[in-house]
Amino acid sequence: MLIRVNDKEMEFCGNILELVLSLNLNPKTCAVLVNGEIVKKDDWESFVLKDGDYVEIVSFVGGG
């Protein structure tokens, strides 16, 4: 199954929590948008990604 994560295509099967963990990111400090919509953290485990989904993983960086 092919999804897009931060503009890069990748093979992945599973839910959002599994995706975040597989990328070695801290789930506590990330937010995830699927097809432009924020997915609440409580729903990460039950949200299984589908073929063609566009995922953005965001977090905080230095900014003014």
Place this chain on the structure above:
Amino acid sequence: MFEIGGKRLKSRLFVGTGKLPDYSLIEKMYYEAGIEVFAVAVRRIGPNTKHTKNVLEYIPKDATIMVNTSGAQDHKEAVKIAMIGRELTDSDWVKVEIEKDTKYLFPDSFETLKACEILVKEGFKVFPYIYPDLNLAKELEQIGVEAVMPLGSPIGTNKGIGCEVLLKPIINEIKIPVIIDAGIGRPSHAAQAMEMGAEAVLINTAIATSADPLKMAIAFAKAVEAGRLAFEVGILKEYEYAQASSPLEDFISG
């Protein structure tokens, strides 16, 4: 102490964390320069991104986080970033910064107004970054934003208070706090902003890109405090000709 955005704060110096050489400086600025408010931005993180470190992990837990919507091109993107900010932090402070042009980074007033209307209704404490435009500031005050953040001069230019004649009316005419943001390059510029009656200033580039950001943060903190004290006392008027400080009679002769 002063109150802003539902908080009681001691320091009127707010600091942006962009361009810092090392995020561990944030904690030092909190403890050694007394900075209580830190601005942060939301960006993609993880595979194929420049960003690997999460700034939140470096901000002391008692500090206030101001989520900046920079990078947003329109009000919808700004609202989305604010929502993400609230999802990831306890903070409901959001600096609304919307820019379409990247050469001058001037704020888009129409989109900013729209975003502020939505975010105030959503219960955020809203701090819009704006042109020094009194009419816009009045509109935003009506909407219910916490403060307005007019620019001193374009972001990162270090040119200081380039438009005092436009900023002063805003400070004089609206009741909500005015925070001078952007373009302040030296502690003396910050002192000038405070002498004019600004409630606070937000500095990023001038501190973050200096040779010693902690020392510069301390310099700015002192300048802000000095400027504020002078404002509270009242700045004296200027005269055309000399006004003697010593008495002009009973001189010694010969």
